[in-house]
Amino acid sequence: MLGNINYTGLRYTSNSEANSLDSFLLLNLAVSKELQLGQSKLQLALRADNVTDSDYQTMAYRAMPPRGYTLSLRFIIP
Numbered sequence: 001m002l003g004n005i006n007y008t009g010l011r012y013t014s015n016s017e018a019n020s021l022d023s024f025l026l027l028n029l030a031v032s033k034e035l036q037l038g039q040s041k042l043q044l045a046l047r048a049d050n051v052t053d054s055d056y057q058t059m060a061y062r063a064m065p066p067r068g069y070t071l072s073l074r075f076i077i078p
Contacts, residue, residue, distance in 0.1 A: 004028040013060045024056035043074040 006026045013019045032045040047070040056064050 002030040002032075008056075008058075019060070021057050021060060024054050025052070026054060026056070027051040039078050041076040043072075043076065045072045045074075046070070047072075 004027070006028070007023070008026075009023045011021045013021060026049075028047070028049045029051055030045060030047040032043060035042045035044070049068045049070075050064075050066060053067045058064060
């Protein structure tokens with residue numbers, strides 16, 4: 001199991017520091033499993049991004065994606 005926490009603090013969007021973007025915290029998690037199939041291997045992985053479903057912006061007025069999932073299968077032939 002693998003986890004990643006990313007914190008981004010308050011950011012100003014103008015030189016006068018009149019406008020800013022809120023700080024945010026993102027949590028990403030991943031789990032993987034490798035299965036032996038004779039001489040070959042099968043790797044399974046599941047990743048979840050923005051696990052807490054945080055509402056955040058990296059640029060003003062540009063919404064970022066909500067929680068997302070990725071499932072991957074990798075078949076390795078020696």
